[in-house]
Amino acid sequence: MVSKSDYNLLQSIVDVVGFLLLSIAIIVQSIVKSCLPNSYKNLKNLKGQNVLITGGGGGLGRLLASRLARHGAVVILWDVNEEAVAESVKQVKAQGGVAHGFKCDLANNEDVYRVAEITKKQFGDVDILINNAGVLSGKLLLDTPDHLIKRTFDVNIIAHFWTVKAFLPAMIAKNRGHIVTIASMAGHVGISKLVDYCSSKYAAVGFDEALRVELEDQGIMGVKTTAICPYFIKSTGMFGTVNSRFLSTLELSDVADRVIDAIQKEEESVMIPGAMNIGMLLKPMVPWQVVSMFLRGLVPDAVPSHTSVGDTRKLSTKLNNNIINSCTDYKTEMKCD
Template sequence: MMESIDWKEVVLTVLRVWWMCIYGVYCMAESFVRSLLPRDYQRKEIRGEIVLITGGGSGIGRLLCLKFAEKGAKIVTWDIDEEANERTARMVKEKGGICRSYTVDLCNPKDIYATATKVKQEFGKVDILVNNAGIVTGKSLMNSLDDDIIQTFEVNALSHFWTVKAFLGDMMLSNKGHIVTVASMAGWLGYNKMVDFCASKFAAVGFDEALRMELKSEGAEGIKTTVVCPVYVNKQAFDGVIATKLLATLSPDRVASEIVDATLMNVPVLMLPKIMRLVLLLKLLLPEKFVYKVAAATGLTTMMDKQQGKWEEY
């Protein structure tokens, strides 16, 4: 005997599909309109808020400290290099900003939690957390030491768990805050001589996406997240990297400025340059054999052949 059709359920399903289609069109239209608006109209105010940046002792981290301070934020910089970290703090203060430096080993969860407690007691609640610290070796998998692989994951991925756990609770109490994950396009695309680095950045990208979903599902939509995915940046960690025929390396100053703007505009995913969204789409649609040929022809498979940075933090 055939089961009777539940027409009420059929109608509800059709209505749900139509609603999702309409909502999807609305979201795309909203995104398009936002892209046309001047950035000045989209940036949120962070004057007086506390911004904590890991890896603030050098490179992009130092630039982020200076640029967030220019927006009126109070800066906390974390780095394992005490001297470089203190130099960053001095640079911020010389420009009229407020900054405090803490020496932290991001490979040590206990050190992270203890220093986080100290920051809250001495400085206050962290409003924006920027997980920027990262390291790269540029070695093939078989030439990578086990300890180096572990350290890559500890700094580039696992430390994000500990820092977020240390500060997210306070953000959830007020349903306000922002967590920035500085990952890489190597978190979406694999490269040779970067197996450990790519794997750690894939983890960082996944961490951000899952965290964003979790926060929304728990009603904490006032806490925003941003994942930053640039291609190779022209900095010490990537000394000797060959610019491809398709893409040139990015300047640290440009990347830092884009990170600050993406944070202030609550951009969930920042890919630099923007054409990388198209590259990623083509990677998903085209056959793998063809994708490899394109990568080889444009120099993506040889970019790291002359890389000279070793355990450089960026």
Template sequence: MTYLQSIGEVIGFLLLSTFSILDGIIRSFIPKKYKMKNIGGEIALVTGGGGGLGRLLSLRLANLGAIVIIWDINETGIEETIKLIRAAGGTCYGYVCDLCDRTDIYKKAKIIRKEIGKVTVLINNAGIVTGMKFLDTPDELIIRTMDVNIMSHFWTVKAFLPTMLESNKGHIVSVASLAGQCGIPKLIDYCASKFAAMGFDEALRMELEYEGYNINTTVVCPYFIRSTGMFDDVQSRYIPTLSPNAVADRIIMAMRCNEKYAIIPGYLQILLTLKCKRRFAKP
């Protein structure tokens, strides 16, 4: 590469960066209701849809006209979600799927393609937490946390991304956590898995953009959510725990507006910025 080529690439990079910044500023002034895409008729799959946040997301997707598929290990929870959605006039199918089993994921994905069609919206929502000190956490629980919270993202995306690429259409949502932004005692395995989920989303999005595909990805980082069975015992001193309904609404909005990144609540973005400044500050 010649000296002039190097200069040209730097100038090109600066111009593209400037354009992206200006585009983002202009888009920020457009009301969200005008940016929301229609998902009516889309086939949307939600992992962990048998209860909690996954059920709320499934209900909202169905209300917007999507054909909803839920995966969960809880068969009773699956049946309850299906009943709620169908009672409200929506379309929903459910499958028992063990997200710790890559073979089961691929098997159920093949069944879905045959019986229902091509999934165009994938929401990797399922998650578990142990809440134990690192040295007290059994190895098998650490492995299970990583399998459900991040490794399943690899397998579900590998299962459904090929058909999205064929039509150059799709959206992948990764439900991470603010625990993926900062370390928390007794949540070492959980934090690690959510850090990984954020990295997975960012690298996947960059690869898809580099290859010229119009596949959207969104990573969501909520604070502790109450009434989902995961963090009900958390005593939050300064920041109130979140309503699952509010989080579900925000996730659907982020997805429909093609947001790449959503912090919930949004004002915590300021604290994360201060954290980054502290991390890179000179000692």
């Protein structure tokens, strides 16, 4: 007669063996799929898809809007800067695309839900949500005013909760949709002068992974999530003067193309450049002193030029503490994506 403890042990062995066999099959399938040319892959068709992009008033958000419109998507742009988002819409329409813009304060959950309702009433459900808006204070932690730290988190991660809560229910109901998080390599490594920024991007990476697991745990396999983690990008207003050694900063157009490629392939996590995946594998394998020495050598100064704390406080008062999440509107208080 088999005892209960023996049965539990046998069941555990069966579970482990089953897990290993299934894992091997999934890994082999993934390798084969990655080696296939794009012509053999089942790419997501973007034509007619409602794509909402936060921080669409400039930088990566504006360029993504242009690229997606060329694929036939209906682009909906949100930004706190009304003039900037209007200019983005104008540029997309000038190339023959379909675009709509709304002013939205992403740090205000009530405003997010209000604009979300207007968006849904006018254009229907959002098929692809791209949480792109981001801000940067770019100072040593002890030189960063509390309100700028809060602003970094409000825009870079807290806003993701509001936008996802606004649009995820319809995706779940249809078991179809895509949530894209524009995070950063700073969501995997720490950099001096970017303590608040790195922390918010670490949170964004965790948000994406936890949300994906939660959806799969509920059997919702049709709603996809993707975390995009690029290195420093040129021409976004955030890291134009970054002092980067050994590794070149990224061209905005290359990042935009890679983001769209990831959406079409429904990739879960994307490092840009891809070689950074090797670095992420090596990071836990070497002593911390080596990691720190490398990071300090790679990025001697992430934000060489910035205003003083006094200047930012004066500007904050002038702007009535509005959230700055458009590259055309950050002025000198905060840099933004």
